[in-house]
Amino acid sequence: MTTICSYTIEQYMKMIEDFHGSSAPGLLIGGFMVDLALKNKPECEFYDCICETATCLPDAIQLLTPCTFGNGWLKVINAGRFALTVFDKYNGNGVRVNLSASKLENFPEIKNWFLKLKKKQEQDKDLLFREIIAAGASILDIKEVKVSPDFIGKKKGSKISLCSQCGEAYPVRERDNGKCLICDGLNLYL
Amino acid sequence: MTTICSYTIEQYMKMIEDFHGSSAPGLLIGGFMVDLALKNKPECEFYDCICETATCLPDAIQLLTPCTFGNGWLKVINAGRFALTVFDKYNGNGVRVNLSASKLENFPEIKNWFLKLKKKQEQDKDLLFREIIAAGASILDIKEVKVSPDFIGKKKGSKISLCSQCGEAYPVRERDNGKCLICDGLNLYL
Missing domain, CATH: 3.30.1330.130 (60s Ribosomal Protein L30; Chain: A;)
Structure with a gap:
């Protein structure tokens, strides 16, 4: 079968x-x-x-x-x-x-x-x-x-920061400007 | 409860x-x-x-x-x-x-x-x-x-083409060069 x-x-x-x-x-x-x-x-x-x-x-x-x-x-x-x-x-x-x-x-x-x-x-x-x-x-x-x-493998967890715009926690990026990706220009919401 | x-x-x-x-x-x-x-x-x-x-x-x-x-x-x-x-x-x-x-x-x-x-x-x-x-x-x-x-919504399904390098089916991109994304330089495998 x-x-x-x-x-x-x-x-x-x-x-x-x-x-x-x-x-x-x-x-x-x-x-x-x-x-x-x-x-x-x-x-x-x-x-x-x-x-x-x-x-x-x-x-x-x-x-x-x-x-x-x-x-x-x-x-x-x-x-x-x-x-x-x-x-x-x-x-x-x-x-x-x-x-x-x-x-x-x-x-x-x-x-x-x-x-x-x-x-x-x-x-x-x-x-x-x-x-x-x-x-x-x-x-x-x-x-x-x-x-x-x-x-291969997981990326090493980055430090967590609070976004200067929305105040939410987000993982710090390599070239970080204090904002999470979405507040930094990814227009997810109108 | x-x-x-x-x-x-x-x-x-x-x-x-x-x-x-x-x-x-x-x-x-x-x-x-x-x-x-x-x-x-x-x-x-x-x-x-x-x-x-x-x-x-x-x-x-x-x-x-x-x-x-x-x-x-x-x-x-x-x-x-x-x-x-x-x-x-x-x-x-x-x-x-x-x-x-x-x-x-x-x-x-x-x-x-x-x-x-x-x-x-x-x-x-x-x-x-x-x-x-x-x-x-x-x-x-x-x-x-x-x-x-x-x-919002699904992207309209694009046409299917066969990659000129690997021969596999892949969705045609906007600026397409006849190769799938992986053969086009995304080094997924060694």
């Missing part, structure tokens, strides 16, 4: 719907991606994840690994590539898994969805999910990678 | 540990913050969230609201302020809740933790959690805000 990190497809789909709010195709493919990466990652005490897109895939990682956005073990480097890396948090050695555009010839509805060849309302969602389940890991690439030191 | 979005403190702490991996003080305070924001947000059909820090707080939002990083309803604008905003996704009207540095005089261990006045290993974790539960929403500020249009 096909499983994703020890869950059945049905169990995993339920987890997706509860957390993500809808049964997104990217999360189902993402499940196969996480599963493949975890089975092939180097032996290590602790691993971190990088996700190369902000869309859907981070939630598969958050559901299936201990890595969440808020605990810092998942980093999102939003390059828009549908790929994730699981790596030893101390030396950066890991595996990268991506959905391969060149492996989709036998799965036309996945290709339509992934390369946006059809508008969302013209896609056949049932067929798309059937193709994803039939394809499993066969549409994925996997390779060994070494993550650059710049993207 | 004190509750956080209809959960008891014990239930919520269990949810934190299962998802986030540890009982982080920031997630417990974050629970009170989400609770306060949801009780005071404008009536609306759909709401989105902004989190002004990448540390801990996004996980409180992901646990207690339908907004996740992967579904795009949670946006993290990492200014390092311990604050979140819940707002009508169509017009940006919402409420912002932050942990107030000026309301911590009666809660010295929260102050030590929040302003990093003591090293982590010198903090009294039991006392810190007791203070957080005793403080509840009394250490929070809340105000009405209007989120700037720049931070």
